[in-house]
Amino acid sequence: MSAQAKIFVALFSGINVGGNRIVKMADLRSFFEELGFGDVASYVQSGNVVFRSAKGDAATLAKQMEAAFEKKWGFHSRIMVRDLGWFERLVAENPYPEVAGEPTKLHAYVLERPPTADEVARLAEKCTGPERFEIRGDVLYLHAPEGLGKSVFANLIPRTLKVPATARNWRTVLMLLAMAGCNGGA
Numbered sequence: 001m002s003a004q005a006k007i008f009v010a011l012f013s014g015i016n017v018g019g020n021r022i023v024k025m026a027d028l029r030s031f032f033e034e035l036g037f038g039d040v041a042s043y044v045q046s047g048n049v050v051f052r053s054a055k056g057d058a059a060t061l062a063k064q065m066e067a068a069f070e071k072k073w074g075f076h077s078r079i080m081v082r083d084l085g086w087f088e089r090l091v092a093e094n095p096y097p098e099v100a101g102e103p104t105k106l107h108a109y110v111l112e113r114p115p116t117a118d119e120v121a122r123l124a125e126k127c128t129g130p131e132r133f134e135i136r137g138d139v140l141y142l143h144a145p146e147g148l149g150k151s152v153f154a155n156l157i158p159r160t161l162k163v164p165a166t167a168r169n170w171r172t173v174l175m176l177l178a179m180a181g182c183n184g185g186a
Contacts, residue, residue, distance in 0.1 A: 005038065005054040007084040007180045010065060011110055012047025012077045013166040021075055023047065035068060043175055047077070048168070050179045058082055080110045080166055084180045091177055094170075095134040096143045103171035104147055109140035109157065112164040119161055126156045133157075140165065 010032075015023045025042040028049060032040040037051040053061060062081040070076050082090075090108055099106045114137050115123075127133060131153045132143045140161070144151040148169070158165065168176070 005052040007039075007050065007052055008058060008061060008081050009084075009087060009176050009180055010047075010049045010051065010062070011080040011082070011166050011168065012049075013079070013164075015047045015077050021073075021077070023073060031069070031072060035065070041179055043179060044172065046168075046172075048172060048176055050176060058086075078112075078164055078166065080112065082110065084177075087173075087177045087180055090139055090173065093136050093139075095136070095141055096132070099143050099145075100170060103174070104169055105144055106170040107142045107144065107148060107154075107167050108170070108173050109142065109165040109167045111135075111138040111140060111161075114138050115140075115161055115163045119163065123157065123160050126160050127153050129153050142167075 012023075012028075015021045025045060028047065029040045029042050032049055032051050037053050039050075039052040041050045042048060043050070056064065058081040062079050065079050065081070066076065069079065094100060094106075096106055115135060120135055123133070129152055130145045131151055133153075134141050140157070142148075142151075142154065142157070144154055148154050148167075154167075
């Protein structure tokens, strides 16, 4: 890979959930290498891949990967691709630093696009439990004090907000940032 290559993180939706749509991480890493990406590393089974690419921006890479992934595995997975700088901003702009030490109670939803004011207002009406959320650009930060599994509000986010998204807990966010940073920096 050339010195001009940038570090990216790909976040897959809907693979290896509940025993369905199984994709082994070794196969996923090989898939990225076959597409010509370098320094490929994965983290946990939910589909998080850090890689280096000299060509394309995040949106172009996501479209390329989605098409190739569907062709190879026979089902669609939405893939959000973000660069290292985006991940650095995600962590730096965390509106709930006081709960960052409880990584299973803090989540980042990577949104396909920033939601409209109306979409955010609709979601705010549904947030009646112990959870808090804040949206900054194309990230929804969710503090779920009882954890995501017990959060009624978390289940309402996708169908209320209606912006395609994929969520990661704070431990995963920090690990992906560390992996991307160790992959050669900006």
